[in-house]
Amino acid sequence: MPPSSLFLTAEWRHLAMLNYEVDPAILRGRVPDGCELDFRFGRTFVSVVGFQFLRTRVLGVPFPFHRNFEEVNLRFYVRRQVDGAWRRGVVFVKELVPRAAIAFVARRIYGENYVALPMRHAMERAPEGGSTKLSYGWRALHGKWEGLTVGFSGLPSMPSEESEEAFIAEHYWGYSRQSDRATVEYQVEHPRWHVWRAETSALSCDVSALYGPEFVGALSGEPRTAFVADGSPIVVHRGRRLT
Numbered sequence: 001m002p003p004s005s006l007f008l009t010a011e012w013r014h015l016a017m018l019n020y021e022v023d024p025a026i027l028r029g030r031v032p033d034g035c036e037l038d039f040r041f042g043r044t045f046v047s048v049v050g051f052q053f054l055r056t057r058v059l060g061v062p063f064p065f066h067r068n069f070e071e072v073n074l075r076f077y078v079r080r081q082v083d084g085a086w087r088r089g090v091v092f093v094k095e096l097v098p099r100a101a102i103a104f105v106a107r108r109i110y111g112e113n114y115v116a117l118p119m120r121h122a123m124e125r126a127p128e129g130g131s132t133k134l135s136y137g138w139r140a141l142h143g144k145w146e147g148l149t150v151g152f153s154g155l156p157s158m159p160s161e162e163s164e165e166a167f168i169a170e171h172y173w174g175y176s177r178q179s180d181r182a183t184v185e186y187q188v189e190h191p192r193w194h195v196w197r198a199e200t201s202a203l204s205c206d207v208s209a210l211y212g213p214e215f216v217g218a219l220s221g222e223p224r225t226a227f228v229a230d231g232s233p234i235v236v237h238r239g240r241r242l243t
Helices: 024-028 100-110 164-169 207-211 213-219
Strands: 006-021 045-058 069-082 085-097 114-116 119-124 132-139 145-152 173-177 183-189 195-197 200-204 225-237
Touching: 006 132, 006 145, 006 164, 006 200, 006 213, 024 213, 045 132, 045 145, 045 164, 045 213, 069 119, 069 132, 069 173, 085 100, 085 207, 100 114, 145 225, 164 195, 164 225, 207 213
Parallel strands: 085 114, 085 173
Antiparallel strands: 006 045, 006 225, 045 069, 069 085, 119 132, 132 145, 145 200, 173 183, 183 225, 195 225
16 A cells, blocks of 8 residues: 555554354344455354554544544454455444544544443553453443453463464454445554463443344353454554445
């Protein structure tokens, strides 16, 4: 991509990823035109992901009070064939951020379902040899705090390319369906991430109110996998409408 295509630069750090197997029938109506669901050994996944957005610049400009913030999103995985090769990407069901201006820009530029809510995060580092607890929270419209937590310990490692962690983390394209049903595609650049496999994990929220009743079955149980990625600097390119 030429430099003129750059839209946003930032760092994504401490990504907590809770991954759930889901009936593909729930997702098919949400797949943008030109894409298809991305399966892993016949399984379809959704992920609840919490992370820190740091040192954010939009079109090279750092906006005061909007550089460092939390995000929590629910996403699933698709792919699109271009010139005989697959572009593996994500589609977001909903994204939570703590700033109304961030949500407005994301809705306007990419057509994404961003919602602004009060948010917080914490990382409680245990004494040497103990488990570290990472949590992301948001205050729902009913006034109660909800959130996700992951416990992990030890040193991170690079997952094998065949692992479930690699399948979840290594999608470098984003796709969103616009109000006129057109598809917008955008590229996300970052190196491969090291990960910690979670020892404990939990999602505490009103799934039906936040994401819709169709996700209650999948998100009410234990995640199939959970891990924390260390993160890195990232680049998000401008989106383009597919013809």
